Amino acid sequence: MSASHSFLKDLDYSVVQQCMHCGLCLPTCPTYTATHLERNSPRGRISLVRAIADGRLDVARPFGEEMYFCLGCLACMSACPAGVNYADIFEHARAEAEASGVLKSPKRNFIRWLTVKWLFMDLRRLRLLARMIRLYQWLGLQTLLRSSGVLRLLPERLRGLEAMTPTIPPKFSAELIAPVTPAIGPKRYRVAMLVGCAQDIIFSEINRDTVEVLARNGCEVVTPPNQCCCGSLHAHNGEWALAQKLARQTIDQFPPSEFDAIISNAGGCGSHLKHYAKLLADDPAYIERAHQWDAKLKDVHEWLIQIGIRPVPADHAPPQVVTYHESCHLSHGQKITAQPRQLLQAIPNLTLVELPESNWCCGSAGIYNITQPEMANKLLERKMRNIKSTGAVIVANGNSGCLLQLINGARLHNVPVRVTHPVTLLAEAYRRADQKKGSVL
């Protein structure tokens, strides 16, 4: 990317102009609500983008910082009466901030290189790192270090990060899921299942449950090992070229013509995965497949409701009170709000209690909880307060980033809830019914 290239001047001006600055986004924006400053609001940020596109403002550090203070939760897109594509503006703006280099510092450069450009470009590296962390946790080193107080010697930010380290389960997705899982009963569909990057490692059991639920609903599920990252992380962090590279790799691995649907079970990834055609618009070799891909990409809740969930026989399991926290990119990004609730309500003996502010960001927002811990913690605290108010014993959520954030939140704020994916609850219900019948999967 040449230094003179401007992502914002390339951005279709009518996208920016579509904002009529009515202000209806303000009350839904977590950062504006916290600060009451227009600059921290969607319309304020759009006005800065427009000023740059007009040549009234230079890209400088405050602009870059502002675009990274934005969570990218897209709540504004649900509120916007004029249908402004804020996601597009936001990604262009972050790309501009990266290309201009206004945020560069040795430490930031190193961290970005390590994560965005190295670890997540080849997931074998990420899995290796996860194995090392797993060893650290298994050998009891983590418990030892945490209780010894040695960690207090670390700088505050690193200490915070250490506390957020997720527990790495014994097996990753490929060790739990066969490359092809046959449909249980008559085969109705052939689908591909994307295991994700962090999800593959940290929530491998949710992936297994997803495959199981799909199979129980007549889907043959193709889940090859060694999948790559979908590039969502890269696109949201201003690395377009890398995002394009990963999109091509993903399409190559899952030729869309071979499947009835391509399933994602992480709201954040799905929101990005559905827009490969836009990302690859200038690539004649891929554009046709990218359009096909976008049409076939389905969030797991969306797909299950679309094909009809096989009824779960009633059982005598103790009633569970469940509340549902919406992943921003599932609800605002993909507009999938009813389906996860319908899925949960298909489970016998499950009472769904609405979570106040259920579509308000939990502060996870990709890697926001690492880059902007202060704001992220405020949002987490607000989320945990709301969860507590429901009296639920289970919080269901359809995105790995939020799941991690909520697990940490429950621990930090002493809220005794189990945090899991709706699909896991459905898989458990099927299994309970099987046990009752005495049959085995």
Next chain:
Amino acid sequence: MSSLENLLGKLRQAVGTDQVLTALEDLIPYSFDGTAALRQMPGCVVFAQTTDQVAAVLKLANETKTPVVTRGTGTGLSGGSLPIPDSIVLCTAKMDRVLEVDQKNLTLLAEAGTTTQAVADAAGAVNLFYPPDPGSMKISTIGGNVAENSGGLRGLKYGVTRNYVMGMEAVLPQGEVMWLGNKCVKDVAGFSLKDLFVGSEGTLGVITRVLLKLIPKPAAKRTMLATYNRMDQAAETISAIIAAQIIPCTLEFLDRTTIGCVEDYVHIGLPLDCEALLLMETDGHPAVVAEEAERMVKICREHGCREVRIAKDEDEANQLASARRTAFSALARVGPTTILEDATVPRSELAPMIRFIQSVAVNYKLRIGTFGHMGDGNLHPTFLTDERNHAEMERVEKAMKEIFSEALRLGGTITGEHGVGVAKKRFLPQALGETSIRVMRELRRALDPNGILNPGKMFD
């Protein structure tokens, strides 16, 4: 800018260093309000958190003759809070507490930066009702509503913001703090200065607290939707409902262009070949509501409606209302620039006015969708355009001029609820006449001799 720079230090002393914004990245987001195609950079933005701070800022501004533009959350549609070059934008958004809900006197006291929604919620929490519901109520401030005398969808039955203002605290340019009005239903002591401040658009003083009237919540509501092949049939229905001495709480109208845009956007099965759609609601005692709804349906049929539906339950009511609720969004998606106007005529002139707007759209080759509050004659001709297309913008300008002239000729007004600000300033003399303008100018000068409050707005 130099006088402003000298002032900045003192402003920071008055309100706190972090409450004064001067960086370009901080100011650009304050260089506009909700009005289309208007932009102007301020000199600085100052947040006041108390009445004393407002007084201190005004005093400093008055001494240095620095213009002050008061701003809530910047949702206005006439440029009332559009900055003036080198001005102080005095932002009240952080003064946002509901101070008291008085259930014995049915009043509510709030700071100026409280959102309209928060006012409505605080009233609703004790089963009371604050009726004015401007389209931006989720984020507009009550101070801004009072300063602009905002309307909403309930004007016909419940009136507008003015009808609910019982009192206010306002700060004059010299820094004096003044209480106007009180909790008495009757009060004829002296001039009703609070009424002068309602709709004064930030030109007379800065409103810091508002005392509002609340009413009991209506117990029941019925919602109906009717479609018409001809506009006149819809207009005649409205007249007949009023003549039958029914005062519905909602009588909303969509024209053919708007119906088409709504259907394109939400696909709810609206007939694309009808000329008018009416959304009607009646509220009050359940028995009265049931009887009125029945009579309204009958009147619709008598006036040749194509179809009329009456909602069975709240879900269906919401579904019917969604046609009207999404009208503006549906129009806003069509063109990059959306200009929402609010020409208003006496109810009896609605049909000719709507036809006139449609002919203007044809003559000037423009897309204008009209919807609005049929019950109170307040129309929203909405221009779907592109501000970068200068030739088209010139035609928009001419079309608007014709529409306002026609509204005035029919005994109407240039603005029903958005205010004059910058957007309607050039039409005001024609609307009010020389004498009115002169009296207003003298009043303004008496209160603001240095002319620091929102100069250039409303009239010179």
